[in-house]
Amino acid sequence: YQSMWDSGVFGNLVWNAAHGHGLRSSVLGDQPYLSVHFTLTPYLLAPLLWIWPSPAALAAVQGLALGSSILAAYLIARRSTEDRLAPWAVAFLAVSTGYFHDLAGAVLDNSLYAPPCFLWGMYCLVSGRRMGAAICAGLLLTTREHAPFVIAGAGLFLAQSERGGMRKAGLVLAVAAAGLWAAQMQALRLAQSAAESPLARWTLYSSLGASLDEVLAASLRRPWLAASALVWPPAKLWVVCKAFLYLALLPLGAGAGLWTAAVAWLPNQLADAGHEFQRLGMHYSAFVYGPLVFCSLRGLIRWSGALKTAAARRILYAWVFALAGAQKFLNAEFLLSPRLMPSRWRET
Numbered sequence: 001y002q003s004m005w006d007s008g009v010f011g012n013l014v015w016n017a018a019h020g021h022g023l024r025s026s027v028l029g030d031q032p033y034l035s036v037h038f039t040l041t042p043y044l045l046a047p048l049l050w051i052w053p054s055p056a057a058l059a060a061v062q063g064l065a066l067g068s069s070i071l072a073a074y075l076i077a078r079r080s081t082e083d084r085l086a087p088w089a090v091a092f093l094a095v096s097t098g099y100f101h102d103l104a105g106a107v108l109d110n111s112l113y114a115p116p117c118f119l120w121g122m123y124c125l126v127s128g129r130r131m132g133a134a135i136c137a138g139l140l141l142t143t144r145e146h147a148p149f150v151i152a153g154a155g156l157f158l159a160q161s162e163r164g165g166m167r168k169a170g171l172v173l174a175v176a177a178a179g180l181w182a183a184q185m186q187a188l189r190l191a192q193s194a195a196e197s198p199l200a201r202w203t204l205y206s207s208l209g210a211s212l213d214e215v216l217a218a219s220l221r222r223p224w225l226a227a228s229a230l231v232w233p234p235a236k237l238w239v240v241c242k243a244f245l246y247l248a249l250l251p252l253g254a255g256a257g258l259w260t261a262a263v264a265w266l267p268n269q270l271a272d273a274g275h276e277f278q279r280l281g282m283h284y285s286a287f288v289y290g291p292l293v294f295c296s297l298r299g300l301i302r303w304s305g306a307l308k309t310a311a312a313r314r315i316l317y318a319w320v321f322a323l324a325g326a327q328k329f330l331n332a333e334f335l336l337s338p339r340l341m342p343s344r345w346r347e348t
Contacts, residue, residue, distance in 0.1 A: 005027075005107075006107035006108070006109060007055065007107040007108040007109075008027055009025050009027045009028060010042070010058070010107070010108040010109055010110065011055045011058060011108060012025050012026060012027050013025050013033055013042040014042040014045050014046055014048075014049060014058060015049055016042075017042040017043050017045075017046040018046035018047070018048075018049040018050060023039070023040075023042060023043075032191045032194060034187060034188060034190075034191035035188065035191040035192040035194070036201075037110070037144050037145060037188075038144060038145040038184040038187055038188055039110045039142065039143060039144055040142040041110035041113060041142050041143055042110070043142075044139075044142060045058060045061065048061060055108065058108050059108060062108060062112050062113070063104070065112070065113055065116045066103055066104060066112055066113075066115060066116060067104075068116050068120070069094070069115040069116045069119045069120075069289075069290065069293070070091050070094050070095045070100075071091075072116065072119035072120045072122075072123050073087075073090050073091055073094045073119055073293050073294075073297060074087045074088070074090065074091040075087070075123050075127075076090075076119065076122055076123045076126055076294070076297060077090045077091075077297045077300075077301065079123070079126045079127050080126060080297065080298075080301055081301045081304070081305070083301070083304055083305075085317055086297070086300055086301055086304060089300060089317055089320045089321060089324075090293070090296060090297040090300060092320075092321060092324045093247060093248060093250075093293075093296060093320055093323070093324045094293045094296070096323075096324040096325070096327045097246045097247060097289075097324075097327060098246055098327060099243075099246065099280065099285040099288075099289045099292070100289065102281065102282055102283065102285060103115065103283060103285065103286060103289060106282060106283035107283060109283055109286075110142075110143045110144055111143055111144050111146070111283060111286040111287065112283060112286055113139070113140075113143050114140060114143050114144070114146075114147065114150065114286045114287045114289075114290060115286060115289050115290040115293075116290075117136050117137075117139045117140035117143065117290075118136070118140060118150055118154075118290035118291065118294070119290050119293065119294065120132075120136050121133045121136030121137055121140065121154075122154070122290075122294055124136060125158075137151055137154075141180060144287075145181065145184045145185070145188065146264075146267055146287045147287065148177040148178070148180045148181035148184065149177070149181070149263050149264050149266055149267060149287070150260070150263070150264040150287050150290070150291065151173060151174075151176075151177035151180070152173075152174045152177035152178060152181075152263050153259050153260040153261065153262065153263030153264045153291060154170075154173065154259075154260055155169075155170045155171065155172070155173030155174030155175075155176075155177060156170065156174050156259040156260075156263060157170065157256055157257055157259040157260050158170025158173065159171045159174065160256035160259070185212060189212075202214075202215060204271040204272055204275060204277055204278075205229075205270060205271055205272065206272055207225070207229050207272060208225060208226065208229060208270065226270065229269075229270050230269050230270065233273050235273050235274065236269060236273050236278065239269075239278065239279055239280060240269075243280065243288075243292060245323075246327065247292055247293070247295075247296040248296070248319060248320045248323045248324070249299075250295070250296040250297075250299035250300050250303070250320070251292055251295035251296055251299055252299060253298070253299030253300075253302045253303045254294075254295035254296070254298040254299045254302070255298065255302065257294060257295045257298040257299075258295055260291035260294055260295065261288060261291035261292050261294075261295050264287050264288050264290075264291045265288050265291075267287075268280060268284065268287075268288060300316075300320065303316060304316060304317075
């Protein structure tokens with residue numbers, strides 16, 4: 001029931017890609033979509049519409065991909081600990097959190113493929129499947145220009161490894177991610193210069209500037225502005241507290257794993273307060289949700305291992321399962337506001 005705008009844009013993009021028209025959207029005035037976001041996901045999904053020419057195909061695949069994120073989190077925990085309760089606790093918490101509710105009920109969008117790409121990539125890493133991890137990273141980079149931040153966070157996490165080879169690989173990955181982001185920004189610039197009415201996304205960062213150049217200049221020349229934008233106004237800190245509470249405070253125990261969430265979170269946290277993008281509302285938590293789940297399972301394993309008695313571990317798991325169950329009630333709300341939904345749908 002959310003096909004009025006964003007889902008329509010995405011379906012239009014995939015249809016155009018499937019029929020040789022490139023990444024253009026008639027919904028947005030027939031301009032190149034690369035002037036809005038850097039994405040190649042519609043090309044990957046285009047073959048679906050040759051087989052099943054319906055938006056239902058896109059909805060089904062998006063739902064399967066997003067749902068598989070929970071299985072990936074479960075399997076990462078299985079690979080990381082002998083405690084057989086930990087994978088279930090992580091899976092239940094991941095599927096119960098308000099962010100997953102928003103993502104599962106969100107529009108059709110390329111960013112929704114970020115959680116499965118990240119979590120399956122981490123599963124491939126912990127299980128020694130480096131080629132699989134590389135494929136997942138490549139797929140992640142096709143989603144949106146936010147993806148290099150996720151890759152950079154994963155690189156900094158690997159750079160904390162005790163193995164020298166892994167440390168070097170992590171640093172290379174972080175530097176490469178910065179280069180890829182710069183290349184994506186240049187592609188966006190070129191597309192925007194050819195568009196008749198490009199959308200100005202940098203207005204989300206009015207406290208730092210109104211363009212990419214101004215934001216980068218402010219961050220480099222006056223870094224205290226960027227630092228203050230992370231924590232001010234205080235409503236921004238509430239978003240952070242809420243995210244950790246959603247996940248039973250487990251990310252606090254993730255150690256070096258916190259790099260994955262911290263770097264992926266930067267674009268959201270630096271944005272102006274109050275916007276859904278900054279609040280991680282709707283589908284805007286897509287690039288942060290996966291790293292937060294990964295941090296949660298690392299925190300749970302770390303804290304559970306540090307507890308010496310079975311009674312203490314039972315208290316920890318009781319807290320995790322109780323919060324997971326409570327969130328089913330705390331976050332049970334329909335995503336769309338009344339003005340965006342026809343009244344007959346609401347009545348039904």
